[in-house]
Amino acid sequence: MSIHDQPLIRIKRLNKWYGDLHVLRDIDLDVQEQEVVVIIGASGSGKSTLLRCINHLERAQKGTITFDGKPIRTSEKVINRFRQEMGMVFQHFNLFPHMSVIGNIMEGPVHVKHMPKHEARELAIHLLDKVGLGDKTDTYPSMLSGGQKQRVAIARALAMEPRVMLFDEPTSALDPELVGEVIKVMEDLGREGMTMVVVTHEMWFAREAAHRVVYMDEGSILEEGTPEQMFSSPENERTKTFLRQILPQEEAPVGA
Amino acid sequence: MDRIIPWDFSVIPEKFMLFRDAALYTLQITTMGILVGLVLGLIAALMKISNQRVVSGLAGFYIFIIRGTPLLLQLFIIYYGMTTIVTIPPFPSAVIALGVHNGAYIAEIFRGSIQSIDYGQMEAARSLGMPKPRAMRRIILPQAFKRAVPPLGNQFIIALKDSSLASTIAVPELLLRGRQMGSSTFMYMEMLIIVAIWYLLMTSVLTYGVHRLEKRMRVSDRVHT
Ligand SMILES: Nc1ncnc2c1ncn2[C@@H]1O[C@H](COP(=O)(O)OP(=O)(O)OP(=O)(O)O)[C@@H](O)[C@H]1O
Ligand SMILES: [Mg+2]
Numbered sequence: 422m423s424i425h426d427q428p429l430i431r432i433k434r435l436n437k438w439y440g441d442l443h444v445l446r447d448i449d450l451d452v453q454e455q456e457v458v459v460i461i462g463a464s465g466s467g468k469s470t471l472l473r474c475i476n477h478l479e480r481a482q483k484g485t486i487t488f489d490g491k492p493i494r495t496s497e498k499v500i501n502r503f504r505q506e507m508g509m510v511f512q513h514f515n516l517f518p519h520m521s522v523i524g525n526i527m528e529g530p531v532h533v534k535h536m537p538k539h540e541a542r543e544l545a546i547h548l549l550d551k552v553g554l555g556d557k558t559d560t561y562p563s564m565l566s567g568g569q570k571q572r573v574a575i576a577r578a579l580a581m582e583p584r585v586m587l588f589d590e591p592t593s594a595l596d597p598e599l600v601g602e603v604i605k606v607m608e609d610l611g612r613e614g615m616t617m618v619v620v621t622h623e624m625w626f627a628r629e630a631a632h633r634v635v636y637m638d639e640g641s642i643l644e645e646g647t648p649e650q651m652f653s654s655p656e657n658e659r660t661k662t663f664l665r666q667i668l669p670q671e672e673a674p675v676g677a
Numbered sequence: 678m679d680r681i682i683p684w685d686f687s688v689i690p691e692k693f694m695l696f697r698d699a700a701l702y703t704l705q706i707t708t709m710g711i712l713v714g715l716v717l718g719l720i721a722a723l724m725k726i727s728n729q730r731v732v733s734g735l736a737g738f739y740i741f742i743i744r745g746t747p748l749l750l751q752l753f754i755i756y757y758g759m760t761t762i763v764t765i766p767p768f769p770s771a772v773i774a775l776g777v778h779n780g781a782y783i784a785e786i787f788r789g790s791i792q793s794i795d796y797g798q799m800e801a802a803r804s805l806g807m808p809k810p811r812a813m814r815r816i817i818l819p820q821a822f823k824r825a826v827p828p829l830g831n832q833f834i835i836a837l838k839d840s841s842l843a844s845t846i847a848v849p850e851l852l853l854r855g856r857q858m859g860s861s862t863f864m865y866m867e868m869l870i871i872v873a874i875w876y877l878l879m880t881s882v883l884t885y886g887v888h889r890l891e892k893r894m895r896v897s898d899r900v901h902t
Binding site: 476478497501502503504505507508509511513515516517518519528529532533574577578581 | 795797798800801802803804805806807808809811815816819820823
């Protein structure tokens with residue numbers, strides 16, 4: 422998909438340990454430009470760790486990650502530059518509580534990219550409209566619902582104009598009725614061609630928006646394929662078991 | 678006149694204002710000591726949480742020394758002990774001692790409040806590509822300062838009362854004034870009670886101010902998440 426036909430993110434033989442605990446085992450994963458990759462797997466299988474390794478919130482001991490053909494080395498300066506191109510959305514939003522909604526969104530552009538304030542403000546207003554919160558500019562995060570918070574967090578990440586968005590279970594801290602509004606924003610993003618790596622248990626999002634589903638188990642990628650392949654005819658026994666556990670509750674449509 | 682109590686409290690109103698200048702001294706030592714303490718405290722707190730062993734060790738050593746010895750000793754070390762190198766006059770000695778002393782306690786207050794901020798805040802800032810020092814300044818410290826207000830207020834009250842130790846090195850602050858007035862009028866109790874009233878007035882105003890500040894911050898942004 423990219424002009425040079427090289428993946429935007431290339432992970433090679435990535436290994437990570439927490440003490441004796443081997444949490445990532447020989448992970449190989451390519452993410453193409455404009456691709457939406459969904460990572461699924463049981464709790465503790467290493468999904469978050471993998472995602473956090475991509476933007477170096479965690480450091481892997483072995484293996485390489487390249488972004489746009491360039492290795493993400495360990496110098497702080499270089500990592501900071503790479504992080505600007507990778508938006509991250511957290512399970513618990515992590516909005517800055519001492520800043521208004523628009524302050525949250527302008528923070529990165531103004532204080533990392535040194536964008537003029539009026540320009541950042543315009544960008545923030547545009548992004549807030551996009552996530553459906555155009556009327557919340559001057560509100561503080563504590564006044565928002567979980568779904569609204571997460572949409573602000575998405576807008577905050579988008580304000581850096583990243584080339585890839587990383588989502589770590591963006592809806593699992595939300596009340597069920599608020600999941601839809603966040604997923605819808607993510608689907609729109611995917612449709613617009615944003616490259617995304619998403620850890621989620623929302624299988625209908627995977628079905629609707631993913632180009633590829635990756636199944637992780639005990640630190641390894643056991644199986645990957647298109648959503649159709651993965652959901653209707655998974656090959657690996659463990660994938661089947663996992664999907665059987667997680668799919669039935671997805672039968673009921675979750676309203677957006 | 679035979680009195681049931683051996684003291685004449687009626688002199689209190691008339692002598693009260695004679696302590697004004699001394700109270701001003703107390704206020705000055707305290708304010709300046711606190712300012713020094715805040716600066717030292719912030720620096721020591723940031724050093725203490727540093728990943729670099731030497732840096733955090735240095736801060737830890739400072740806190741260890743100060744918290745493990747009496748303020749009066751620290752005051753004497755600065756006022757008497759230093760004389761072989763430099764003679765520091767009473768007033769600056771008191772400010773330095775109070776500042777260095779409070780710095781250690783304020784460092785622990787700041788360290789606690791910084792570490793009480795959810796680590797997700799730092800991660801969110803870092804994920805935007807923000808360098809760590811800037812994330813500390815823009816994201817962590819503003820939240821930490823707010824949490825530090827109640828314990829800081831408490832520390833300021835302690836500092837105000839501790840400033841009375843400056844009387845031992847002849848700073849003409851409240852307590853010294855009380856003792857002098859007591860010995861010149863032979864009305865020790867009466868004069869010391871005036872001193873007590875002055876302290877109570879100042880600590881009450883301080884308590885009220887901190888309380889107001891706390892309340893205003895709570896209303897201004899209802900910080901929870
Ligand atoms: N900071 C840490 N220190 C030690 N062990 C950790 C740390 N973070 C994660 N782990 C362990 O690493 C393993 C992988 O964790 P990770 O959070 O990546 O799993 P996950 O697939 O995201 O799980 P979940 O679905 O529960 O979020 C788990 O066994 C976890 O307990
Ligand atoms: Mg996780």
